[in-house]
Amino acid sequence: MKQVHVAVGVVRRESTFFICKRADHQHQGGKWEFPGGKVETGETVEQALNRELREEIGISITASTPLIEIAHEYTEKRVLLSVLLVHKFSGEPFGKEGQIHRWADIGELNDIDFPDANVAIVEAILDTL
Ligand SMILES: Nc1nc2c([nH]c(=O)n2[C@H]2C[C@H](O)[C@@H](COP(=O)(O)OP(=O)(O)OP(=O)(O)O)O2)c(=O)[nH]1
């Protein structure tokens, strides 16, 4: 199975994190996600994430640091998630593509319905902060 490389942004403001709901027709539809998307040929992870966060939530990244890389195999798809912690940005995040979104407190992260690969992301957030 081909592996899809995805840049994922953990957008943080104080002890809260900006999350979006994936549309029903998408892979892992109906689950919450950290915004992001596929890394295109010739892009770095940082460039891909900056493009995706502009398109999806209307912000520009000012400062980010690598948080974790996760390779995960779903039954129908193999993904490599390169996750960056986005701690400075300009603009106010919103659901630019009409998606449901919210700020989740750090204490809620363990109870949110994320795709399976995100268990390791949530662990990394809780370990780091
Ligand atoms: N953005 C994001 N994707 C995640 C997370 N967890 C997780 O398993 N994924 C998976 C689901 C998808 O298979 C893949 C993201 O790819 P995608 O198809 O949504 O990428 P995209 O935003 O470029 O979408 P598209 O416009 O190409 O349809 O990564 C997460 O927290 N955020």
Ligand SMILES: [Mg+2]
């Ligand atoms: Mg996306």
